[in-house]
Amino acid sequence: MSTQTVSPTTTLLRLATAGSVDDGKSTLVGRLLFDSKSVLADQLDAVERVSRDRGLETTDLALLTDGLRAEREQGITIDVAYRYFATAKRSFILADCPGHVQYTRNTVTGASTADVVVLLIDARKGLLEQTRRHLAVASLLRVAHVIVAVNKIDLVGYSEERYLELAAEITQTGAGLGVADLRTIPVSALEGANIVDRSGKTPWYTGPSLLELLEELPPADEPSDESFRFPVQTVIRPQGAARDPRYRDYRGYAGQIAAGVVRVGDAVVVLPSGKRSEVAGIDTADGELTEAFAPQSVTLRLTDEIDVTRGDLIATAADAPVPTQDVEGTVAWLAERPLVPGSRVLLKHTTTTVQAVVRDVVGKLDLDTATLEPAERLELNDIGRVILRLASPIAAEEYLVSRRTGAFLLIDAADGGTLAAGMVGDALAAAITPEDRPAQYTI
Incomplete structure (x- = not known):
């Protein structure tokens, strides 16, 4: 079978947006869709009508991505909303993830297949705990590129000093958490600054707009010599x-x-x-x-x-991988009840599901210091390392070797609910080599 080289103009890029509550994710995505002329006329008419009904003077572009009607009427987004759009250079599949801490599981879902994560922060608030958690998730899931959009730059007077201060902190934090490729862009989703076109209000910023960068980034590479x-x-x-x-x-x-x-x-x-x-x-x-x-x-x-x-x-x-009944991995715990040694769960790996017991909780990630601290349990949204014993062997590989055969889910045997997303091996410690890690970050 002959192989065909795909030109840059036909490539598909999968991206996910994430951030804390009220950082403007939905507005940014709406602006991206609107300014790139990816919104149908009837969709825009509906959004304008709802905006008028709410007494707004301008069109609320966030309504283009808020997916569930009841929650949209309350002004919040609680589900992963998928959107498809294209430019002359590239096609995109976009997952808009919720910002509330209790919905970190949705961010894991959206980022798990993404080539790029666009992470928003409020220029006034700076980096929050949820920002660090999202950076850690992107690193653990081996997302190829992370773009941090410093949003609401208009509310700090388009300050170059504030942007550079945040960009330095973001870069340092991302390096500590093992983010491989991290870029920062000053944006105003509300005013459209540096979203599709570069803004004259930030003459000190000479980089690409968000859309220009998304059109240029290569998709995540799938090794051509990867074993079958x-x-x-x-x-x-x-x-x-x-x-x-x-x-x-x-x-x-x-x-x-x-x-x-x-x-x-x-x-x-x-x-x-x-x-x-x-x-x-x-x-x-x-x-x-x-x-x-x-x-x-x-x-x-x-x-x-x-x-x-x-x-x-x-x-x-x-x-071929060697089947094993003992799995050590890094997990993002997504359940209300804690994970403790002795917990019995189901482990889903590719197309197989087996019974498992948690032998030990090795530790959990401290998001402030990027260190693995000793822990006796994992609480909601904790990221930690665990050791599992399985009832029957699985052919698992290190997540660093294969995102497909190195990933697993932990499931509640009683109700079938997802408890955790996991990666085989010490994914966090292996994010970057020790000599590359800043001195204050050790795992």
């Missing part, structure tokens, strides 16, 4: 196979390729059983393929009759 990983979602045995000779012996394993490339004839291993085979065929709704790659959804056929079920992982035989 294929979590099995379901086993396909067509009904009526005995009557149709074409499908009499058909057995296929369907799912989405998590990483790498697979070709007909490749040697593979099925985990956790360790059974080996070769790829006999690759099927899709459009016909057979000779090779497939992430993130394609395909059905694989193997040359040998092996007992394969949902939750198994088909991987390259030469460098």
